Structure formats: C-alpha cells, structure tokens
Amino acid sequence: MVTRDQVLDALRDVEDPELHKSIVELDMVRDIGIQDGRIKVDALLTISGCPLRETIVESIRTKVGAIPGVHEVEVNLGVMSQDQRQALIGKLHGGQASPRGRSSFLTPETPTRIIAVASGKGGVGKSTVTVNIAAAIAQRGHKVGIIDADVYGFSIPKMLGVHGRPTLIDQMIIPLEAHGIRVISIGFLLPDEDQAVIWRGPMLHKTLTTFIGEVHWGEDLEYLLLDLPPGTGDVSLTIAQTLPQSYMLLVTTPQEAAAQVARRAAKMAEKVNMEVIGVIENMSYYRPAPDASAVYIFGQGGGAALAKELEVPLLAQIPLDTPIREGSDQGIPVVLSAPDSPAAKAFRQAADLLLAALPVPARG
Ligand SMILES: Nc1ncnc2c1ncn2[C@@H]1O[C@H](COP(=O)(O)OP(=O)(O)O)[C@@H](O)[C@H]1O
Numbered sequence: 001m002v003t004r005d006q007v008l009d010a011l012r013d014v015e016d017p018e019l020h021k022s023i024v025e026l027d028m029v030r031d032i033g034i035q036d037g038r039i040k041v042d043a044l045l046t047i048s049g050c051p052l053r054e055t056i057v058e059s060i061r062t063k064v065g066a067i068p069g070v071h072e073v074e075v076n077l078g079v080m081s082q083d084q085r086q087a088l089i090g091k092l093h094g095g096q097a098s099p100r101g102r103s104s105f106l107t108p109e110t111p112t113r114i115i116a117v118a119s120g121k122g123g124v125g126k127s128t129v130t131v132n133i134a135a136a137i138a139q140r141g142h143k144v145g146i147i148d149a150d151v152y153g154f155s156i157p158k159m160l161g162v163h164g165r166p167t168l169i170d171q172m173i174i175p176l177e178a179h180g181i182r183v184i185s186i187g188f189l190l191p192d193e194d195q196a197v198i199w200r201g202p203m204l205h206k207t208l209t210t211f212i213g214e215v216h217w218g219e220d221l222e223y224l225l226l227d228l229p230p231g232t233g234d235v236s237l238t239i240a241q242t243l244p245q246s247y248m249l250l251v252t253t254p255q256e257a258a259a260q261v262a263r264r265a266a267k268m269a270e271k272v273n274m275e276v277i278g279v280i281e282n283m284s285y286y287r288p289a290p291d292a293s294a295v296y297i298f299g300q301g302g303g304a305a306l307a308k309e310l311e312v313p314l315l316a317q318i319p320l321d322t323p324i325r326e327g328s329d330q331g332i333p334v335v336l337s338a339p340d341s342p343a344a345k346a347f348r349q350a351a352d353l354l355l356a357a358l359p360v361p362a363r364g
Pocket residue numbers: 119121122123124125126127128129155282283318319320321322324325326328329
C-alpha cells in the first residue's frame with residue numbers, strides 16, 4: 001500500500017526549475033490522491049505561462065513513479081492566485097520557505113560572498129574578468145551569479161551569449177542562466193538591446209537596488225560578482241549601503257597611468273568601508289607564439305605596484321590573447337572556450353586565489 005508520506009517524500013525531490021527549491025517547500029502541492037497504485041498529484045504553478053511546466057510534470061511522474069507499487073501517475077497543474085503568489089514571495093523573502101531559514105534574495109545579512117569588480121577606467125577588461133572569474137567559480141562546482149551593474153555600458157549579456165527576458169513572478173525577477181552562471185542585466189529589460197540608457201542617478205540607484213533586492217538569486221547562491229561601471233561614485237555607494245559586506249576586486253592594466261586611476265577606485269572603496277580583496281592585472285603581456293618571449297605592450301609593473309600599496313594580493317596577470325576577445329565576441333568565456341590557453345589558466349588561478357582569500361560561505 002502506497003502512503004501519502006511516501007508520495008510527499010518523492011515530491012520533495014521535485015524542484016521548481018526556476019526557484020531551485022522543492023515544490024513541497026514552496027507549497028505548490030495542493031492535493032494527493034491515492035487509489036491502489038494510481039496516484040494523482042494536484043500542484044499549483046506560480047504563473048500560467050510557466051515555461052517549464054513540462055519539466056515539472058515529467059519530474060513529478062518520474063519521482064512518484066519510482067515508488068514501489070505505483071503504476072500510474074496523474075498530474076494536474078493549476079495556477080496560484082495573486083494572494084498565493086504574494087504569500088510565496090513573502091516566504092522567500094523571509095526565508096521561512098527554507099528549513100535553513102534563509103532569504104532567497106540578497107540582504108545585508110546574506111551569507112553569499114559579494115565581489116564588486118571595479119576599475120578606474122573603461123576598456124581595461126573589467127567585464128572580461130567578471131565573466132571569466134564567474135565561469136571558473138562555476139567550474140569549481142559553486143553556485144555563482146553576476147549583476148551587470150554597468151547600466152550605461154552593459155556588455156555581460158553578449159559576453160555570456162545570453163539574451164531574452166527574465167521571467168517575472170509579480171514583482172519578483174528570475175535571473176537568466178548561462179554556462180551555469182545566474183545573470184541579470186539591464187540589457188534583458190530594455191525594449192531593444194542596442195538602446196542607449198539615458199537614466200540619471202536616482203534611476204541608476206533604483207535599478208541596482210532592484211537587481212539586489214527583487215531578483216530571486218536563490219538561497220543557495222555562494223558567490224555574486226558585480227560588474228561595476230568604470231570609475232567610482234554612485235554605484236559603489238549604493239552597493240556599500242545595500243550590501244555592506246561586499247568586497248572590491250580591482251582590475252588594472254600594467255601601465256602606471258591605469259594603476260593610478262585604479263587607486264582612485266580603491267580610495268572610494270575605503271571611503272565606503274569596502275575591503276579590497278585583490279588586484280588582477282589584465283593585458284599584462286603578449287606572446288606572439290607559444291615559445292616566443294613576452295612583449296610588454298602596455299608596460300610593466302602597474303598591478304604589482306597597486307597590490308603592494310594596498311597590501312592585497314596580485315591575483316593574476318592575464319596575457320593579451322586573441323581567444324579572450326574571440327570568446328567574449330562568441331558569448332563563451334575563454335575559461336570555457338579555450339580551457340588550456342595561458343589566459344584561461346591565469347583566470348582559473350585568479351579565481352582560486354580569490355576563493356581562498358574570501359571567508360568560506362556558510363552552507364546549510
Ligand atoms: N587580455 C585580453 N586579451 C585580448 N582581449 C581582451 C583582453 N581583455 C579584454 N579584452 C577585450 O577588450 C575589450 C574590452 O574589454 P572589456 O572587458 O569589455 O573592458 P571593460 O569592461 O573594462 O570596459 C573587449 O573586446 C575584450 O574582449
């Protein structure tokens with residue numbers, strides 16, 4: 001005889017593919033009918049257009065079907081009412097939907113490690129570093145996300161080859177996913193991706209706080225990288241206020257002038273009490289052939305000097321390398337597209353040293 005508890009246990013293994021949580025935890029299971037080996041499961045989806053309903057149905061059939069004695073599984077899907085959805089979102093915020101009592105959103109108390117990637121000026125490879133470090137972290141089996149906070153010059157969607165609109169469950173935004181990285185960018189929300197953003201300060205602040213507070217990052221998210229706009233100012237302040245536990249990772253090129261402007265970003269970090277966790281020097285050298293000696297196109301020593309001055313580690317020196325540029329143009333970070341290249345190795349080294357420098361996120 002199949003029992004209700006057996007069916008509930010099986011359903012605990014069925015995850016909502018967008019919320020990354022068990023449908024039992026999410027109160028989506030509304031009724032279970034058992035008649036000998038015939039099981040009927042009534043479940044509620046968050047929204048009627050739920051693009052992943054087939055995945056959920058299949059998963060329910062498979063898990064419940066695996067219980068000894070079950071020979072038929074009927075699944076009926078309904079849709080939550082507005083009130084039920086609001087209750088669910090409230091739970092996700094309060095963390096009561098989780099046995100570990102954590103919020104699925106980023107809060108000042110989140111155990112997720114937050115790393116703001118900053119540079120003094122544009123074009124030094126800040127976005128390239130962000131996607132490659134994230135890809136390397138994901139490769140190590142960690143849950144990682146990116147907030148593209150460079151609202152005016154966003155490039156993360158293209159670099160990760162991810163396009164489309166995030167699912168909205170009322171006011172809650174589900175991040176898109178690419179190469180195992182959860183991503184949100186203003187590029188996903190504009191009517192046309194090539195559109196110029198002409199928002200002013202307050203809207204920038206609002207967009208960023210929305211990306212932090214209204215995106216369902218998931219309580220299992222271990223690391224979050226923020227691709228900051230070049231320069232300093234407003235955005236660092238917003239981040240420091242909303243996520244006071246953030247660290248700053250500085251990206252610079254080797255020449256003294258670039259390191260000098262990166263210093264300003266470091267000063268800003270200090271002002272808002274953000275700890276600089278390390279420096280990555282990009283475009284450090286170029287090797288025309290694998291056995292050729294290095295050519296220092298942008299000079300030498302800027303990254304090391306900056307790291308020494310700030311008393312933080314120089315996490316890596318990334319070479320100038322064609323696969324890096326090709327990878328970002330094709331939407332595949334070089335860490336994944338050319339994993340054996342010197343550039344990919346340098347990025348993996350940087351990611352490993354970064355993870356080692358950060359306190360280990362508490363896991364449930
Ligand atoms: N080490 C590198 N080797 C080759 N191309 C690079 C390297 N780093 C960045 N690039 C390329 O330089 C351009 C600017 O990099 P990007 O990451 O967009 O800079 P930022 O975000 O600082 O403005 C991109 O086209 C990128 O592919």
